[in-house]
Amino acid sequence: xxxxxxxxxxxxxxxxxxxxxxxxxxxxxxxxxxxxxxxxxxxxxxxxxxxxxxxxxxxxxxxxxxxxxxxxxxxxxxxxxxxxxxxxxxxxxxxxxxxxxxxxxxxxxxxxxxxxxxxxxxxxxxxxxxxxxxxxxxxxxxxxxxxxxxxxxxxxxxxxxxxxxxxxxxxxxxxxxxxxxxxxxxxxxxxxxxxxxxxxxxxxxxxxxxxxxxxxxxxxxxxxxxxxxxxxxxxxxxxxxxxxxxxxxxxxxxxxxxxxxxxxxxxxxxxxxxxxxxxxxxxxxxxxxxxxxxxxxxxxxxxxxx
Amino acid sequence: xxxxxxxxxxxxxxxxxxxxxxxxxxxxxxxxxxxxxxxxxxxxxxxxxxxxxxxxxxxxxxxxxxxxxxxxxxxxxxxxxxxxxxxxxxxxxxxxxxxxxxxxxxxxxxxxxxxxxxxxxxxxxxxxxxxxxxxxxxxxxxxxxxxxxxxxxxxxxxxxxxxxxxxxxxxxxxxxxxxxxxxxxxxxxxxxxxxxxxxxxxxxxxxxxxxxxxxxxxxxxxxxxxxxxxxxxxxxxxxxxxxxxxxxxxxx
Numbered sequence: 001x002x003x004x005x006x007x008x009x010x011x012x013x014x015x016x017x018x019x020x021x022x023x024x025x026x027x028x029x030x031x032x033x034x035x036x037x038x039x040x041x042x043x044x045x046x047x048x049x050x051x052x053x054x055x056x057x058x059x060x061x062x063x064x065x066x067x068x069x070x071x072x073x074x075x076x077x078x079x080x081x082x083x084x085x086x087x088x089x090x091x092x093x094x095x096x097x098x099x100x101x102x103x104x105x106x107x108x109x110x111x112x113x114x115x116x117x118x119x120x121x122x123x124x125x126x127x128x129x130x131x132x133x134x135x136x137x138x139x140x141x142x143x144x145x146x147x148x149x150x151x152x153x154x155x156x157x158x159x160x161x162x163x164x165x166x167x168x169x170x171x172x173x174x175x176x177x178x179x180x181x182x183x184x185x186x187x188x189x190x191x192x193x194x195x196x197x198x199x200x201x202x203x204x205x206x207x208x209x210x211x212x213x214x215x216x217x218x219x220x221x222x223x224x225x226x227x228x229x230x231x232x233x234x235x236x237x238x239x240x241x242x243x244x245x246x247x248x249x250x251x252x253x254x255x256x257x258x259x260x261x262x263x264x265x266x267x268x269x270x271x272x273x274x275x276x277x278x279x280x281x282x283x284x285x286x287x288x289x290x291x292x293x294x295x296x297x298x299x300x301x302x303x304x305x306x
Numbered sequence: 307x308x309x310x311x312x313x314x315x316x317x318x319x320x321x322x323x324x325x326x327x328x329x330x331x332x333x334x335x336x337x338x339x340x341x342x343x344x345x346x347x348x349x350x351x352x353x354x355x356x357x358x359x360x361x362x363x364x365x366x367x368x369x370x371x372x373x374x375x376x377x378x379x380x381x382x383x384x385x386x387x388x389x390x391x392x393x394x395x396x397x398x399x400x401x402x403x404x405x406x407x408x409x410x411x412x413x414x415x416x417x418x419x420x421x422x423x424x425x426x427x428x429x430x431x432x433x434x435x436x437x438x439x440x441x442x443x444x445x446x447x448x449x450x451x452x453x454x455x456x457x458x459x460x461x462x463x464x465x466x467x468x469x470x471x472x473x474x475x476x477x478x479x480x481x482x483x484x485x486x487x488x489x490x491x492x493x494x495x496x497x498x499x500x501x502x503x504x505x506x507x508x509x510x511x512x513x514x515x516x517x518x519x520x521x522x523x524x525x526x527x528x529x530x531x532x533x534x535x536x537x538x539x540x541x542x543x544x545x546x547x548x549x550x551x552x553x554x555x556x557x558x
Contacts, residue, residue, distance in 0.1 A: 001341070002341065002342075002343040002485060003340055003341065004338055004339070004340055004341070004342040004343075004485065004486075004520060006516060006519075006520040006521075006523045006524045006527075007523070007524065007527055009486060009487075009488055010485075010486040011342060011343060011344075011485030011486050059538050059539070059542055060542070062539060062542040062543065062546070063541075063542035063543070063545045063546040064546065065546070066542070066543055066546030066547060066550075067545075067546040067547075067549050067550045070546075070547065070550045071550060108379065108381050108392045108395055109391070109392060111392070112389075112391050112392065227539050227542075230535055230538060230539055230542075231532070231535040231536065231539070233535075234527065234531050234532070234534055234535030234538065235531040235532055235535060238527045238528055238531055238534075240527070240534070240535060240538050242523055242527075242534070242537070242538050242541070243340070243519075243520075243523065245538055245541065245542070246541060246545075249541065249542055249545045249546075250545065253545050253546055253548070253549030253550075254549060256549070257549060257550070257553040290389040290390060291388065291389060291390075292390075293385075293390065294383060294390055296451075296454075296455065297382055297383045297384075297451070298380055298381065298382050298383070298448065298451030298452070298454075298455065299380070299381050299383070299392070299455075300378055300379070300380055300381075300452060300455055300456075301378070301379045301381065302376060302377070302378065302379070
């Protein structure tokens with residue numbers, strides 16, 4: 001069934017969109033990430049204009065994050081105070097990101113920025129996560145190996161403006177969470193992602209938060225950052241396609257629930273290693289596109305009247 | 307005075323003894339609804355004349371359908387630091403979002419270059435690209451690329467010998483409008499030519515409009531972007547909440 005998308009002004013198969021939403025939702029439920037890093041490249045691939053893919057992707061992440069955070073709230077696995085601090089940083093980063101996105105769109109370099117961000121961040125996170133989970137699996141097979149400490153004290157703990165984060169059991173400066181939030185907000189705006197794949201490792205390794213509150217807190221702040229990004233894109237560029245969003249969301253929320261069911265049956269290390277392989281695969285695909293000679297050297301973009 | 311009269315007669319004669327087009331469209335309105343999957347428009351007509359048709363040079367028909375024009379930027383990728391990035395760009399003043407040319411014969415035989423220049427009939431002529439030569443080294447390459455990309459997408463089409471002409475009087479052709487259509491007024495032009503010279507032409511319009519939900523969403527996103535954005539969020543929130551509640555109820 002073909003469906004004409006009113007804002008993107010392209011006609012696509014409705015079941016294809018439901019399927020993409022469903023698969024990404026399944027993976028996001030399985031791994032506890034928003035899934036934006038998958039949905040935006042997939043939308044590019046089926047011919048949705050980049051600006052619309054990024055803005056609508058952000059809207060879809062809102063839905064999947066809400067679906068996820070409700071489950072986490074019930075388990076009291078959300079550090080609301082930390083979430084608010086990350087959020088303040090996130091909104092600042094997102095404002096700058098939307099502005100940079102608009103400037104680069106006008107100069108024709110937005111594709112490059114988005115692609116480079118994907119290759120760099122996904123590649124880095126993917127490889128780190130793979131190495132870390134491979135070590136964890138090896139360790140579990142070797143009994144008697146030393147257990148890693150939950151968190152270590154480093155330079156991050158020497159900064160001023162210290163605040164107590166009770167749910168995380170932390171007493172640290174607000175500056176690192178603000179900075180992490182700002183970086184993720186910036187990326188959310190230019191990549192159309194929630195930034196969970198950056199937020200989660202940053203919270204564990206940089207802020208030293210306990211793993212059990214990390215996913216819930218990350219999802220909590222992602223909801224607000226992506227909601228803000230959606231509104232900003234809708235107001236500054238009219239690039240949110242509601243019809244596209246509805247189909248992706250419908251597929252996504254259903255897929256996410258099935259993913260969450262399956263995630264209960266797999267081990268944490270296995271899950272992480274699968275996710276890292278997926279992340280590396282996406283980074284490699286986008287990296288190859290940059291390195292190989294494209295079949296069409298020219299591209300068209302809407303212009304402005306001189 | 308007599309010279310002037312002769313001159314006037316020479317100029318006006320072909321127009322007087324002329325063959326005139328009488329034409330119709332199968333529809334002068336195309337609605338883009340949610341399930342819009344392209345459309346086919348039948349353009350038909352006849353040639354009206356006072357005296358029997360002359361045999362040579364043979365009569366030909368050219369039909370063009372042109373979508374609303376917009377300014378465009380064409381960018382070219384080059385290898386820089388090992389990766390492919392956009393480097394040169396050319397601003398195109400106006401290029402139609404859709405352009406189809408259908409003819410009875412090969413375009414080179416049925417239309418002279420002078421007449422093409424006057425009526426702007428072929429695809430490259432439909433693109434207004436004044437002053438692009440200063441913007442890039444190989445500026446014609448950018449126009450070629452624009453035409454090539456749009457042809458691949460089915461937005462630009464040259465269908466030679468796709469107009470059927472019967473007894474030099476009745477003609478008909480079908481023009482396929484693709485699924486990814488932009489809304490606006492589409493201009494249909496019909497030309498009659500003999501020996502490459504246009505003897506008559508006629509213009510009609512097709513109104514392509516988004517309808518129903520499509521129209522409502524487009525208008526809302528442009529006129530009330532904040533409300534539109536909030537509405538998009540509301541749907542996301544409701545769907546996220548709804549799905550997790552529904553599955554919890556299903557499980558218990």
